[in-house]
Amino acid sequence: MNSREEWGSRLGFVLAAAGSAVGLGNIWKFPYMTGQHGGGAFLLIYLALVFTIGLSVMLAEFAIGRAAQRNPIGAFATLKGKLWPVVGFMGVAAAFIILSFYSVVAGWTIAYIFKMASGSLVGSADELGKAFGSFISDPVEPIIYHALFMGITVAVVLGGVQKGIERACKILMPMLFVLLIVLIGRAITLPGAEKGLEFFLLPDLSKVTAETFNGALSQAFFSLSIGMGAMITYGSYLNKKESLGKSALWVSSLDSGVAVLAGLLILPAVFAFGFDPSAGPGLTFITLPAVFAQMPGGAFFGLLFFSLLTVAALTSAVSLMQPIIAFFSDDKGWHPKAAAVIFGVVIFLLGIPSSLSLGVWSDVHIIREKGFLDSMDYIASNILLPVGGILISLFVGWVVADKMKEEVTNKGEAPFPFMGAWLFICRFVAPVAVAWILVSGL
Ligand code: PHE
Numbered sequence: 455m456n457s458r459e460e461w462g463s464r465l466g467f468v469l470a471a472a473g474s475a476v477g478l479g480n481i482w483k484f485p486y487m488t489g490q491h492g493g494g495a496f497l498l499i500y501l502a503l504v505f506t507i508g509l510s511v512m513l514a515e516f517a518i519g520r521a522a523q524r525n526p527i528g529a530f531a532t533l534k535g536k537l538w539p540v541v542g543f544m545g546v547a548a549a550f551i552i553l554s555f556y557s558v559v560a561g562w563t564i565a566y567i568f569k570m571a572s573g574s575l576v577g578s579a580d581e582l583g584k585a586f587g588s589f590i591s592d593p594v595e596p597i598i599y600h601a602l603f604m605g606i607t608v609a610v611v612l613g614g615v616q617k618g619i620e621r622a623c624k625i626l627m628p629m630l631f632v633l634l635i636v637l638i639g640r641a642i643t644l645p646g647a648e649k650g651l652e653f654f655l656l657p658d659l660s661k662v663t664a665e666t667f668n669g670a671l672s673q674a675f676f677s678l679s680i681g682m683g684a685m686i687t688y689g690s691y692l693n694k695k696e697s698l699g700k701s702a703l704w705v706s707s708l709d710s711g712v713a714v715l716a717g718l719l720i721l722p723a724v725f726a727f728g729f730d731p732s733a734g735p736g737l738t739f740i741t742l743p744a745v746f747a748q749m750p751g752g753a754f755f756g757l758l759f760f761s762l763l764t765v766a767a768l769t770s771a772v773s774l775m776q777p778i779i780a781f782f783s784d785d786k787g788w789h790p791k792a793a794a795v796i797f798g799v800v801i802f803l804l805g806i807p808s809s810l811s812l813g814v815w816s817d818v819h820i821i822r823e824k825g826f827l828d829s830m831d832y833i834a835s836n837i838l839l840p841v842g843g844i845l846i847s848l849f850v851g852w853v854v855a856d857k858m859k860e861e862v863t864n865k866g867e868a869p870f871p872f873m874g875a876w877l878f879i880c881r882f883v884a885p886v887a888v889a890w891i892l893v894s895g896l
């Protein structure tokens with residue numbers, strides 16, 4: 455414990471934290487959430503929440519992590535003790551839940567690499583939709599890919615913080631960015647794409663309801679990887695010289711940048727091909743192959759895209775695994791490698807019902823009308839992360855504010871111009887607004 459690993463540089467840290475944030479949340483979840491919640495109005499509310507509450511909670515997590523140099527549970531215990539480590543426990547529980555279904559969806563992206571390579575993803579938009587439906591409802595095939603993804607995640611975690619994650623993020627994240635831009639060029643020039651651009655970019659405020667806020671808030675927490683301590687853990691590996699405020703701004707901007715690019719790619723194509731924007735979790739997987747079918751070298755672009763998406767999912771999965779492992783190794787004396795293998799298996803098992811809930815177990819409902827996968831997502835994204843965010847804000851704003859002020863200014867050496875605004879958001883705005891959105895969503 456005395457010689458914790460450290461990030462190689464601030465760029466390495468920012469890219470790794472962005473690697474955690476950018477993942478399926480941006481490219482799979484964001485477009486279908488936007489589609490279900492009315493388009494432009496959702497985007498507007500989403501961005502407003504990201505750059506106020508989201509950014510502040512992220513900075514709060516970085517500061518807690520770096521001040522304590524511990525995993526989320528240990529961090530609260532070191533800084534204050536008493537009941538606060540409960541926040542860390544909630545975070546570790548959220549990590550288990552999220553990773554279990556995340557890995558199932560990431561398994562789909564691996565499967566789509568192979569399907570692109572074998573040329574089996576061809577046909578009309580309608581046929582592509584059917585192909586996706588029959589793939590995810592199969593009782594065996596998606597579970598094999600889910601196992602493969604968890605296996606790769608464990609392997610990366612075993613490789614260590616710096617070598618494994620940092621190196622992958624430095625090269626592959628920029629590639630994903632560039633590829634998205636190339637693909638947008640194709641999507642927005644499809645006939646009929648303007649309707650999708652309009653839907654995404656022109657807010658229709660008459661569609662805003664409590665649901666819109668609730669969806670935007672849960673999406674912001676999920677996409678920024680906040681509310682559960684992943685960013686506390688990453689902050690704990692950061693050295694004392696770097697500016698936390700700038701890092702948080704970079705990570706939030708990169709993350710929402712990728713989400714907006716994904717929206718610009720998927721939604722115009724959805725309208726051009728006549729899909730239903732509120733179709734839900736299949737949206738990206740059905741729309742993209744239809745786009746690839748319309749471009750020269752489509753199979754190559756498709757292969758590259760799903761490969762990069764798998765890597766983006768992997769860097770997020772690793773960050774979900776890290777708080778679990780750090781807790782059991784820092785505080786429980788487990789060997790980190792043993793923890794990685796054992797919890798890899800546990801999370802794999804926990805993911806199986808999520809996968810089956812899209813096929814043979816589709817009439818098993820857990821929360822309201824939701825199946826297992828949707829219920830896991832709901833418990834984590836709509837409850838655990840926002841509640842975690844409220845508690846993290848209160849903790850930083852009221853309980854350890856002085857220590858946190860020191861931390862974000864590197865003991866006074868790096869002035870932080872937004873101190874007043876940040877503390878005001880942590881003390882009042884974030885707890886009240888998040889609680890209000892949560893309650894009105896129930
Ligand atoms: N932010 C990740 C994504 O958008 C998912 C994630 C959530 C990762 C919570 C870590 C913690 O894909």
